[in-house]
Amino acid sequence: MRVGVLTGGGDCPGLNAVMRAVVRKGVQRYDYDFVGFRDGWRGPLEGDTTQLDIPAVRGTLPRGGTILGSSRTNPFKEENGVSRIQENLVKHDVDALIAIGGEDTLGVAARLTDEFGVRCIGVPKTIDNDLSATDYTFGFDTAVNVATDAIDRLHTTAESHMRVLVVEVMGRHAGWIALHSGLAGGANCILIPERRFDVDEVCRYVESRFKASYAPIVVVAEGAMPKDGEMVLKDDSHDSFGHVRLSGVGEWLAKEIEKRTGKEARTTVLGHIQRGGTPTPFDRWLATRFGLHAIDAVRDQDWGKMVALQGTKIVRVPISEATSKLKTVDPEMYEEAEVFFG
Ligand code: F6P
Numbered sequence: 001m002r003v004g005v006l007t008g009g010g011d012c013p014g015l016n017a018v019m020r021a022v023v024r025k026g027v028q029r030y031d032y033d034f035v036g037f038r039d040g041w042r043g044p045l046e047g048d049t050t051q052l053d054i055p056a057v058r059g060t061l062p063r064g065g066t067i068l069g070s071s072r073t074n075p076f077k078e079e080n081g082v083s084r085i086q087e088n089l090v091k092h093d094v095d096a097l098i099a100i101g102g103e104d105t106l107g108v109a110a111r112l113t114d115e116f117g118v119r120c121i122g123v124p125k126t127i128d129n130d131l132s133a134t135d136y137t138f139g140f141d142t143a144v145n146v147a148t149d150a151i152d153r154l155h156t157t158a159e160s161h162m163r164v165l166v167v168e169v170m171g172r173h174a175g176w177i178a179l180h181s182g183l184a185g186g187a188n189c190i191l192i193p194e195r196r197f198d199v200d201e202v203c204r205y206v207e208s209r210f211k212a213s214y215a216p217i218v219v220v221a222e223g224a225m226p227k228d229g230e231m232v233l234k235d236d237s238h239d240s241f242g243h244v245r246l247s248g249v250g251e252w253l254a255k256e257i258e259k260r261t262g263k264e265a266r267t268t269v270l271g272h273i274q275r276g277g278t279p280t281p282f283d284r285w286l287a288t289r290f291g292l293h294a295i296d297a298v299r300d301q302d303w304g305k306m307v308a309l310q311g312t313k314i315v316r317v318p319i320s321e322a323t324s325k326l327k328t329v330d331p332e333m334y335e336e337a338e339v340f341f342g
Contacts, residue, residue: 002033003298004094005052007066008040008073008105012125012139013279014287016060016067018100021291023057030299035092039071040101041108045081047088061284064142064277074108082116095119096298102126102137103323106306110319113304121297122306122319123290127275130174133322134308138287143170143274144180150270151185151217158215164206164257164265168250170274171221175329177274179337182219189216189341191253193223194328202253203260205342210263218257220250289314 003026007015019036026032036052037043050056050068060067075081089097099109100123112118124131129140147169158165167187169177175192182190189205191197202218209216254265279287286309293307293314305316 001030001095001298002035002093003295004035004037004044004089004092004097005068006037006040006043006097006099006101006105007068007070007125008099008101008108009070009125010102010127011065011070011275012127012137013064013142013275013277014138014283015065015100015125016057016063017279017284017287018123018125018138018291018294019052019067020057020060021288022098022295023052023054025292026295026298027054030295032295032298035094036068039069040073040105041075041085042071042073043068044085044088044097045073045075045078046084047091049092061288062278064279072104074104076108076111082112085112086116086118089118096121096303098123098294098298100125102128102131103326106131106319107323110304110323113319119301119303120319121294121303122322123294124306124308124322127177128171128174129176130171130326130328131322132325132327133306133317135311136286136309138279138283138290139275140176141280141282141286142277143177144184145280146274146277147177147181147219147270148184150268151181151187151219154217154268155186155215158217161264162210162215164216164218164254164261164263166218166220166250166254166257166265166267168220168222168267168269170270172223173326173328175221175224175334178219178221178224179329179334183337183340185217185219186340187217187219188214189218190334190337191218191220191224192329192334193221193225194331195334196225196227198227199253199256199260203257206257206261206263208342218253220253222249224249
């Protein structure tokens with residue numbers, strides 16, 4: 001059996017750990033061969049491959065990013081995309097593909113398997129933790145650690161100057177990073193995309209925090225939006241590659257807080273720091289287990305399945321189960337956190 005592997009979408013700490021586990025178990029237990037496809041679906045689309053064997057994955061467990069590179073290429077948006085992939089799989093003697101990615105990458109894998117018979121197995125990946133059917137995705141814990149460390153640091157500088165510190169974290173559609181890091185970091189207000197926020201209410205929290213002689217920390221997910229729709233996205237809300245850019249809510253909110261409360265406010269946008277660097281032990285553990293189970297799914301020829309964490313067990317679910325609906329923050333979980341607001 002010769003297995004192709006690709007990593008698509010935004011990179012994420014733990015991608016290399018998945019591949020290391022796939023290759024180690026595949027070679028040592030099943031005597032499989034591997035080939036790496038570069039830059040997500042661009043690799044099989046253009047036949048761009050790289051060596052993927054035990055030496056290639058050696059030393060990669062703690063390394064962030066992806067040794068294969070990544071892109072957001074979607075073969076369904078390219079001319080003859082599917083047939084080009086099929087031809088390249090034949091050309092490189094590839095029997096099966098392991099696609100490691102988020103909603104878009106896995107959505108392509110699901111369609112290729114279901115509609116065209118391409119033999120794919122999926123591994124879920126996103127720092128946003130918004131894929132359904134799995135309790136956690138690797139990369140999320142690392143992002144929460146980075147954000148929590150930043151919030152801890154911002155508390156001390158905020159208190160020294162008695163300023164409001166607004167921390168913008170990633171999460172376009174789901175507020176998991178904001179909720180987890182906000183709770184872990186003792187934020188005084190957490191704003192998520194799932195629930196439109198009221199700026200006056202945020203200002204009330206800020207003022208009550210000052211009254212208690214503390215400097216407020218507001219954690220806002222990049223996709224959070226105010227109720228009254230006042231916020232105008234920056235002109236560059238789409239970049240030249242057509243990617244959505246929702247940056248701006250943190251800056252906008254700090255200005256509104258200053259205007260409405262008369263208190264000095266600053267913004268820290270954590271951005272890609274949350275996605276870079278070494279995965280946490282939890283993410284290495286989860287990514288490694290996903291890899292070990294993904295290669296077993298190949299052995300069992302369980303095409304169209306994705307490995308997922310449910311409780312403490314790694315299970316297999318149809319890929320489409322994970323991609324058909326975003327996993328957003330449970331309102332009850334958000335309401336728990338509201339006890340600490342203000
Ligand atoms: O989906 C992961 C993610 O990190 C989001 O949280 C973020 O909005 C987006 O990717 C950023 O994408 P890019 O790296 O293309 O700017």
